Amino acid sequence: MSSFKNILQIGYGNFGRHHCTSLLNRYNVFVHDPTVQKFNDGINKVKELKSMEGLYFELVIIAVNANLHLELANIISLLDIKTKDILIEKVPDNQLNKNLSELEKSLLINFPRRYYPFYIKLKEFCKNNIIKSIKVEGGNNSLLCNALHYIDIAEYITDTRFNWIDTELSDVFPARREGFFDGLGTINCSNESLSLAIINRKSNSPHPNEISISFRDGSSIRYIERVGIEENSTKFQFNDQIVINQSELTVHYLTKNLLPRFSQFQRTNSLFLQSLADKVPVNKGRVLIT
Numbered sequence: 639m640s641s642f643k644n645i646l647q648i649g650y651g652n653f654g655r656h657h658c659t660s661l662l663n664r665y666n667v668f669v670h671d672p673t674v675q676k677f678n679d680g681i682n683k684v685k686e687l688k689s690m691e692g693l694y695f696e697l698v699i700i701a702v703n704a705n706l707h708l709e710l711a712n713i714i715s716l717l718d719i720k721t722k723d724i725l726i727e728k729v730p731d732n733q734l735n736k737n738l739s740e741l742e743k744s745l746l747i748n749f750p751r752r753y754y755p756f757y758i759k760l761k762e763f764c765k766n767n768i769i770k771s772i773k774v775e776g777g778n779n780s781l782l783c784n785a786l787h788y789i790d791i792a793e794y795i796t797d798t799r800f801n802w803i804d805t806e807l808s809d810v811f812p813a814r815r816e817g818f819f820d821g822l823g824t825i826n827c828s829n830e831s832l833s834l835a836i837i838n839r840k841s842n843s844p845h846p847n848e849i850s851i852s853f854r855d856g857s858s859i860r861y862i863e864r865v866g867i868e869e870n871s872t873k874f875q876f877n878d879q880i881v882i883n884q885s886e887l888t889v890h891y892l893t894k895n896l897l898p899r900f901s902q903f904q905r906t907n908s909l910f911l912q913s914l915a916d917k918v919p920v921n922k923g924r925v926l927i928t
């Protein structure tokens with residue numbers, strides 16, 4: 639075996655494959671996904687998680703659907719598999735009213751926007767400039783699947799927490815992942831100083847997300863994701879068109895630690911789930927979003 643450090647990944651679907659792409663050149667990658675027959679070259683296929691007992695992993699990544707994130711994290715901790723951190727995907731958990739164990743609270747949530755140059759610079763700018771409202775509107779995103787990314791980035795940039803989240807949906811339909819749902823409509827979040835609206839009215843529009851940010855002094859920015867700033871009446875400067883490739887994000891995590899622990903995000907996650915509970919199908923206390 640090489641001198642590379644070990645990474646264990648559970649789940650090799652659309653997203654899990656992205657993680658592996660960047661990891662393979664720098665780590666020994668072990669992947670457990672019983673439904674997958676063929677893995678990329680270089681991946682160590684793990685039939686049983688138990689066979690990993692005694693090994694040390696730099697990181698364990700859990701990239702299955704939201705119902706299973708916490709369950710698998712608990713399995714890892716019960717087996718004698720040692721790791722510095724466990725990284726789970728959003729949605730971190732879709733169960734309503736759950737008390738998390740100490741282990742679950744310590745899990746890291748993968749919110750990659752925290753690594754994007756635009757948001758890093760914006761957070762810096764917000765040290766001296768206060769955001770009043772943010773509107774995210776787009777057509778080619780999955781509203782319920784992706785809303786938490788914008789909720790987290792708004793909280794992160796402004797160093798505040800939302801205390802109210804309300805969702806209005808005009809349509810609810812089966813998501814790409816079987817057994818789960820997505821919708822069209824608006825998610826409104828607020829606290830004493832900030833409001834955020836995440837809007838998706840069309841399921842098939844080609845437009846990328848447009849972020850409109852208004853500051854307390856009356857200035858504003860209109861930013862199109864993956865395109866750049868379209869309008870700007872502030873002193874904020876950002877000409878960088880760099881978009882970090884999704885597959886590079888895990889490596890970013892491993893080099894600079896910017897991601898939140900579940901303990902920091904749990905209350906917001908609960909508010910979000912509660913805002914969906916009477917609008918999206920719920921099964922055994924789980925809001926069926928992923």
Ligand SMILES: NC(=O)c1ccc[n+]([C@@H]2O[C@H](COP(=O)([O-])OP(=O)(O)OC[C@H]3O[C@@H](n4cnc5c(N)ncnc54)[C@H](O)[C@@H]3O)[C@@H](O)[C@H]2O)c1
Nearest residue numbers: 649650651652653654671673701702703704727728748928
């Ligand atoms: N953080 C982000 O930016 C981001 C982006 C996209 C998706 N996600 C999240 O990542 C998760 C995975 O998304 P996806 O698109 O890869 O889903 P997917 O359905 O394509 O893949 C999930 C994989 O998990 C496997 N799996 C299920 N149960 C398992 C188990 N017990 N043990 C091992 N493997 C198991 C399935 O066989 C499947 O291959 C979802 O929760 C999604 O919301 C996060």
